[in-house]
Amino acid sequence: MDSRNDKKTKEQIMVERYEEAKTVRRIVFPLVVVIFVIIAGVVTGSVLYVNNALKPVDPSSEEIITVDIPLGSGVTTISNLLEENGIIKDATVFKYYVKFKNEHSFQAGTYELTPSMTLDEIIASLKTGKVYQETKLTITIPEGLRLTEIAAIIADNTDYTEEEILQLLNDETFIQTQKEKYPETLTDSIFGDNIKYPLEGYLFPATYSFVEEKPALEEIIDQMIAKTNSVVQKYMADIENKDMNVHELLTMASLIEEEATNESDRKTIASVFYNRLEIGMPLQTDPTVIYAIGEHRERLYFKDYEIEDPYNTYVIQGLPPGPIAGVGEVSIEAALYPENTDYYYFLATKSGDVLFSETLEEHNKKYDEYIGE
Numbered sequence: 001m002d003s004r005n006d007k008k009t010k011e012q013i014m015v016e017r018y019e020e021a022k023t024v025r026r027i028v029f030p031l032v033v034v035i036f037v038i039i040a041g042v043v044t045g046s047v048l049y050v051n052n053a054l055k056p057v058d059p060s061s062e063e064i065i066t067v068d069i070p071l072g073s074g075v076t077t078i079s080n081l082l083e084e085n086g087i088i089k090d091a092t093v094f095k096y097y098v099k100f101k102n103e104h105s106f107q108a109g110t111y112e113l114t115p116s117m118t119l120d121e122i123i124a125s126l127k128t129g130k131v132y133q134e135t136k137l138t139i140t141i142p143e144g145l146r147l148t149e150i151a152a153i154i155a156d157n158t159d160y161t162e163e164e165i166l167q168l169l170n171d172e173t174f175i176q177t178q179k180e181k182y183p184e185t186l187t188d189s190i191f192g193d194n195i196k197y198p199l200e201g202y203l204f205p206a207t208y209s210f211v212e213e214k215p216a217l218e219e220i221i222d223q224m225i226a227k228t229n230s231v232v233q234k235y236m237a238d239i240e241n242k243d244m245n246v247h248e249l250l251t252m253a254s255l256i257e258e259e260a261t262n263e264s265d266r267k268t269i270a271s272v273f274y275n276r277l278e279i280g281m282p283l284q285t286d287p288t289v290i291y292a293i294g295e296h297r298e299r300l301y302f303k304d305y306e307i308e309d310p311y312n313t314y315v316i317q318g319l320p321p322g323p324i325a326g327v328g329e330v331s332i333e334a335a336l337y338p339e340n341t342d343y344y345y346f347l348a349t350k351s352g353d354v355l356f357s358e359t360l361e362e363h364n365k366k367y368d369e370y371i372g373e
Contacts, residue, residue: 201323
């Protein structure tokens with residue numbers, strides 16, 4: 001073979017390799033730049049997120065939130081509790097911050113904390129077992145109370161009158177601001193047909209503490225709605241899986257709350273209600289009659305059960321338009337996770353026991369034995 005042709009072939013190969021290398025560089029370099037930008041963006045975003053999570057939730061907040069730290073709680077449990085109650089922004093960041101600072105020996109107890117606290121202030125409080133700020137006003141709302149009864153309790157503990165409180169609780173502008181603040185909990189259902197009070201069932205029964213001696217009424221109500229929102233948010237996935245909305249859940253939970261005497265009865269009572277709904281049988285629960293009447297009755301008469309009212313479950317099918325009382329978390333869980341039974345009837349004895357039956361005949365026998373005069 002001619003040496004000149006051989007040399008030419010080698011030169012062509014070198015040129016081709018050079019061109020290939022240029023092509024590879026043109027492709028690889030932009031990819032490297034893109035990857036670098038992505039990595040830099042992720043790192044920057046992570047740093048900004050962590051930096052934000054290390055700051056107080058709301059530096060200007062004076063709201064006092066009661067947090068119970070059970071005995072034996074680890075850092076993970078405590079972190080989750082603080083995030084659930086709105087004291088910190090991110091449980092994971094707080095947990096690693098505690099480990100980074102080599103903090104430990106947190107004490108169990110009931111703490112009154114505020115969203116304006118720094119992480120170091122929260123840690124100091126948990127280590128000393130002391131509350132961060134002195135409470136000047138405490139309002140306790142028991143479970144199972146109607147909105148008008150809750151208004152009376154607020155009035156008894158503050159300078160606000162029941163009329164002022166009820167006026168705010170029915171003020172459409174105030175309610176709209178709350179709907180915007182808690183859109184998943186306060187939906188358009190609270191303004192549904194025949195609703196007596198839009199916020200009935202949305203003021204969570206709990207103890208509320210305030211650092212101000214005379215907090216704004218809006219702040220008091222907001223805390224109660226915020227508590228309902230925080231509890232409901234924990235169950236949103238299960239609410240959707242049950243093909244319910246929040247309003248229906250709280251309505252069912254309020255019926256359970258009003259009927260149950262013991263915690264253990266609630267899921268079984270819930271099963272009765274769901275069994276009745278499934279076959280189109282009226283719920284026929286006395287508390288709805290009392291709610292329809294608008295005042296407490298020690299005893300109901302036959303004429304009471306015939307009252308034409310959208311809340312009276314003796315004359316309507318299905319659930320009433322809305323909740324009839326404030327409910328605790330146990331009743332919410334009962335409404336979400338009822339027992340699987342074949343019961344369609346129940347009655348409470350004079351001793352407080354609840355007896356369940358599958359048939360009307362069985363139910364009537366128990367009524368004659370335990371209730372009949």
